[in-house]
Amino acid sequence: MKHLVFSGILFFSILFFSNCAGIQYMSIETREPAQVTLPTEVKSVLVVNNVVQQPDEIGHNIKRLGKKQSDRIKVSADSVAIFYTEALSQFLGEEEYFNAVKYYQKPLRSDNDFWQEVPITPETMHELRNATTTDAIISLDKLILQTDRTDFFRQEGYNYAGLTGRIQSVIRVYLPSMEGKIPVVQFTDSMKWEGYDIHDGRAYADLIVPSQEEAMKQLAVFAAEKMTKVFSPHWENQDRWYYTQMSSRMREGEVFAKNNQWFNAIEKWNEFYTKEKNKLNQAKAAHNIALGYEMLDDMDSAYKWAVLAVDLFLQSTTSGSLERRRSLLFKNEIERRRNTSNKLNMQIK
CATH class of the missing domain: 3.30.160 (Double Stranded RNA Binding Domain)
Structure with a gap:
């Protein structure tokens, strides 16, 4: 089966379904590096x-x-x-x-x-x-x-x-x-x-x-x-999610995300983030933006927004809340992918 690559991330299938109100889940495949890097002349x-x-x-x-x-x-x-x-x-x-x-x-x-x-x-x-x-x-x-x-x-x-x-x-x-x-x-x-x-x-x-x-x-x-x-570098199935709200900009971002138009989705979510005053809503928008940058394989920007989302969730939710734990897991995964990206790039030149 051939992989269709979009900015470094393959959408083997995207399955959107509601787990609870305000969250949409999707399944993606991420390219992971081989654990052993063989010399480049080994073809x-x-x-x-x-x-x-x-x-x-x-x-x-x-x-x-x-x-x-x-x-x-x-x-x-x-x-x-x-x-x-x-x-x-x-x-x-x-x-x-x-x-x-x-x-x-x-x-x-x-x-x-x-x-x-x-x-x-x-x-x-x-x-x-x-x-x-x-x-x-x-x-x-x-x-x-x-x-x-x-x-x-x-x-x-x-x-x-x-x-x-x-x-x-x-x-x-x-x-x-x-x-x-x-x-x-x-x-x-x-x-x-x-x-x-x-x-x-x-x-x-x-x-x-x-x-x-x-x-x-x-x-x-x-x-x-x-x-x-x-x-060998290989593909791994992973779950991702983004937040939805009744705001028109958040809904527009969701439509763009469902159609793989991540630049446009980021733009709408960023507009919402900039004008929103509620920190919990800002945290959700920041997470969405981080996800968008991950889809574009811009791991530095994804990590910056993921860290911001964690900080905002800490300020706006109670200790041990699901939002905090979920946000931290995503931040750690983005950090891991960011740290291994150089190794992967060397292997797939």
Whole structure:
């Protein structure tokens, strides 16, 4: 899906609805920088699988009905590393940040030492880069999975169970210009499921706990999505809001905002702010103006007005009021985006 960029902010969809009188909400997507900034000469990457498949007898437990202790069981991790690396290459390609994202089909490891990390040698790195005409290699060098299932009760012939899955992975980026300084990203997280152990399409099919094999694959795809944000600028869904009032200028500003005419919206809200004497109404107008400047990607002006809105809400509302908390959250988000804008600009040149 192609993104339509308007002054640095993509409106993937704008959903206006009323939460309460005087406030309109909308959903936007903001462009966020990659957590790891690769050298500007890295225009293409190769994703590889450099792990040994986890042995079936490692990392999996089940606590059956009527049992006090969990039993260790065998669960196959076949193809889980492939799911991880294929998903990572796909997600990176969809971000359209690199000119090319390629996937190396064959696993690099042929030994059986699961616990040992074996980083790619410089010789292998150069061979892979030359064979695939890529600038850098993103390698999955470690993958450890754990699943723990507990059966709670049985109903109509099916067990109702809870399942927790955990994943640990290590990814390295191999760059010819940074030998000995290989960026390493460690990731640890978990997912939980709860439902009936049923896979025949019958009763309770809308509330199903996955098998432990399927859970590991879902964990791998989940981790790949998180790693995409590490290596590539990406889009994040966020909620925003602005205030409405019976004033004609505020209503005119709202009409312009709904039509993405933010310069005009700011102008109307500013006219209202300048002539208004009530500090609470001024605070609401100041927030709207800050939002308008964010939509125009003028983060310095957005931050200035967001700070003013916070100050005015402090003067015109009681301690702990929703307006104060909401205004402070918005100010902090604008400050965060303002601080990361230079990093993002460097990455998307």
